[in-house]
Amino acid sequence: MSEETPRRRALGRRRRANVEGGRKHSHRVLVTPEEEAVLAQRAEAARISVPRLLIEAALAQHGETATDRREALEELFRVRGYLGAVSNNVNQVAKATNATREVQEDLASTLAAVRATSARVHRVLDALGADA
Structure with missing residues (x-):
């Protein structure tokens, strides 16, 4: 197991934290290969998953994401x-x-x-x- 502190691990999560009761809704988004490449590149640069990138970008206030x-x-x-x-x-x-x-x-x-x-x-x- 990693020697990371809880704060460091929380700051470095690729996925969002679990929520009580789980997440009940899902959305399917189809993208072109070019769009997928850009999304994957941006998610990798931010060290997060593509779904997290999409959610943070959509829910960001004033253009600032949690990442x-x-x-x-x-x-x-x-x-x-x-x-x-x-x-x-x-x-x-x-x-x-x-x-x-x-x-x-x-x-x-x-x-x-x-x-x-x-x-x-x-x-x-x-x-x-x-x-x-």
Whole structure:
């Protein structure tokens, strides 16, 4: 069995979660081979099934699907980890600067990483529709 955490597994589901009582209605959709190829490609890119892709797209509000939100949240978790590493580097540069009273060589690259991470956070928040 996988060592994934429940949160990670829930975020990475290909199929929708089961619902109490099951789903009682089904719809049959016929597509051309070209349409099937596009649907399969998009579903694979989103790491979900084709039926889930169709349902999410049809039920999406303001063009945002649950998968889009999941991907944005995953990106926020990645950024959060990177932000921790960058802030650790800022602390190291500040400590060395305070000890020697000389500007450290890493200062420019560290500040560039801070700016890039901040911009990344803003992009993810914009994708989520949040005010940054």
